[in-house]
Amino acid sequence: MKPEKLLAELIRKGGTLLSEACPSCGGLLVKYKGKVICPSCSGIKSVEQIKETLPSHEEIDSLTLDLAYRRINVLTKELLRNNTLDISKEKILVETILLYYKLIRELKGVSK
Secondary structure, three states, X not given: OOHHHHHHHHHHOOOEEEEEEOOOOOOEEEEEOOEEEOOOOOOOOOHHHHHHOOOOXXXXXXXXXXXXXXXXXXXXXXXXXXXXXXXXXXHHHHHHHHHHHHHHHHHHHHHO
């Protein structure tokens, strides 16, 4: 089934379109039966397969790492654009970058 048709089928069957994009491909995400699914890159071809599909710990770790790297990139760009010398905003950005960095270190430590 094409990703667009799967997306439509999931929504028709009660799925919810999420505002976040897929961290792997940037596609649309749908929450269906408690699972977040990307019709574009999940490898799922039908609604029936979703019941059987559970992500492995490695897949979750990989998605989390990818998301953390992307967030650090976005936050760093925002930090560089902060020309107003708003120290409180800068402090929040730096603290958030550090939290993502710690998450990455923990996930990489677990993977070893």
